[in-house]
Amino acid sequence: MKVIKGLMVMLLLISGLYATETNHVRVFSMENKNGKVTPKSIQEAFEKTGFMVEANNDMLVPFKRDFHKLYHKVYNLMVLWDKATFRKLAVKYPKIALFTPLSMSIYTMKGDTTINVSSLSPAGIAAMTGIPANEPALAALGQKIEKALKQAMPKGAFKKMPYKMAKPQGPLVHEVSFKIKGNDWEEAKDDLEMAFEGELAPNGFVSPVFVDLNYDLGEHDIDVYDFFDAYSICKIPVIYTVSQKHPEAGAFGPCTMYLYTKKGEKTIHMAFPTVYKWFSALNIQDKASRDVLLDAQKKFEKILEKLGTK
Numbered sequence: 001m002k003v004i005k006g007l008m009v010m011l012l013l014i015s016g017l018y019a020t021e022t023n024h025v026r027v028f029s030m031e032n033k034n035g036k037v038t039p040k041s042i043q044e045a046f047e048k049t050g051f052m053v054e055a056n057n058d059m060l061v062p063f064k065r066d067f068h069k070l071y072h073k074v075y076n077l078m079v080l081w082d083k084a085t086f087r088k089l090a091v092k093y094p095k096i097a098l099f100t101p102l103s104m105s106i107y108t109m110k111g112d113t114t115i116n117v118s119s120l121s122p123a124g125i126a127a128m129t130g131i132p133a134n135e136p137a138l139a140a141l142g143q144k145i146e147k148a149l150k151q152a153m154p155k156g157a158f159k160k161m162p163y164k165m166a167k168p169q170g171p172l173v174h175e176v177s178f179k180i181k182g183n184d185w186e187e188a189k190d191d192l193e194m195a196f197e198g199e200l201a202p203n204g205f206v207s208p209v210f211v212d213l214n215y216d217l218g219e220h221d222i223d224v225y226d227f228f229d230a231y232s233i234c235k236i237p238v239i240y241t242v243s244q245k246h247p248e249a250g251a252f253g254p255c256t257m258y259l260y261t262k263k264g265e266k267t268i269h270m271a272f273p274t275v276y277k278w279f280s281a282l283n284i285q286d287k288a289s290r291d292v293l294l295d296a297q298k299k300f301e302k303i304l305e306k307l308g309t310k
Helices: 038-048 060-066 083-089 094-097 120-130 137-154 184-201 213-219 236-245 247-249 276-284 287-308
Strands: 002-007 025-031 052-058 072-081 101-107 114-120 174-178 205-210 225-232 255-262 266-272
Touching: 025 247, 038 052, 038 072, 038 083, 052 083, 052 205, 060 205, 072 083, 072 205, 072 236, 083 094, 083 137, 083 213, 094 120, 094 225, 094 247, 094 255, 094 266, 101 247, 101 255, 101 266, 114 247, 120 174, 174 205, 184 205, 184 213, 184 225, 184 255, 184 266, 184 287, 205 213, 205 247, 213 225, 213 255, 225 236, 236 287, 247 276
Parallel strands: none
Antiparallel strands: 002 174, 025 114, 052 072, 072 101, 101 114, 174 266, 205 225, 225 255, 255 266
C-alpha cells in the first residue's frame, strides 16, 4: 500500500476562540466520603441511559505494577459510545469516529474524598471532527452524558477548572490514506489491521477495545461503508505521567483511531487525535507530561509510516 495523504490540520477555530471558550474537558464531581459511588455504579448509570460501555479498567493495577507509586485512590478509564449518535452522524461526518468510542476517567485523588468523571464536551468534539457545534445529534449526546452523570452522582456538579485552554500548537488530527491494490478490500483491510496490531506492543501501546462500527450501521440498513473499525489505543506510561497533574486527561485516553473504506472507493482512510489537543484543552505545561506525550505521538506516526511502505 502507498500513503496518498499525509498530515492534515484540523484547526477549525475562529480567531481568539481558545482565549474565550469554556474548557472542552469537563469534570463532574461529587463528595463521596461513604464510598457509595464507584466506577461500577457509574458504569451502570451510563448503561441504563443507553450507552454501550466497552471497558471500565482499573488503572491502579498496571500503575502499581509498573511504577509502584500511586497518586490516586481511584483511577479508572471507561470506554463507551452511543450507537444512536454514531448512526445519525457517521454517514455525513465519519470523523465522529474519533470519539466513537469516547473515553472518560473516573478518579479520586489521594487525600481527597470526591469522586470525579471527566468527559469531552460537544464543543470539544465539534472542534476535532468538523461537525457543526449546533448539530442536534451532538447536542443530544452532550445532554445524554449529563443525564447519566446526574443519575450516577445525584449531588454532583461540573467543577470549574483551574486553567483555561491554550491555543493549539499543532494539528489536532493526523490522517493518512492507503490505496487498495487490486479489488479485494477485505484482504487489504485484514493485512493492514494485522500489520498494525503487530506494531502496537513492540512500541509500548495497548488496545483495550476494538469496535466494528459498521456492524451496527448494517443492522440498521445503513449501507455506506465496506467496513468501519475503531481501535482504542493507550500507552500506560503516558496516562500514568499525565494523570498525576491532570487526572481529567482520561477524556482523551485511550484515544480512538478509526479506519474505513466507503463503498465504491479503493482507499482506506485512517485518523487519530494528536497530542496537541491534550496540550491545548488541558493546558499542559509540565515537561514530563509533554515529553511522554510527544514520544508516543512520534512512535504512533512511525507505525503508520511503516504501514504505508508495505
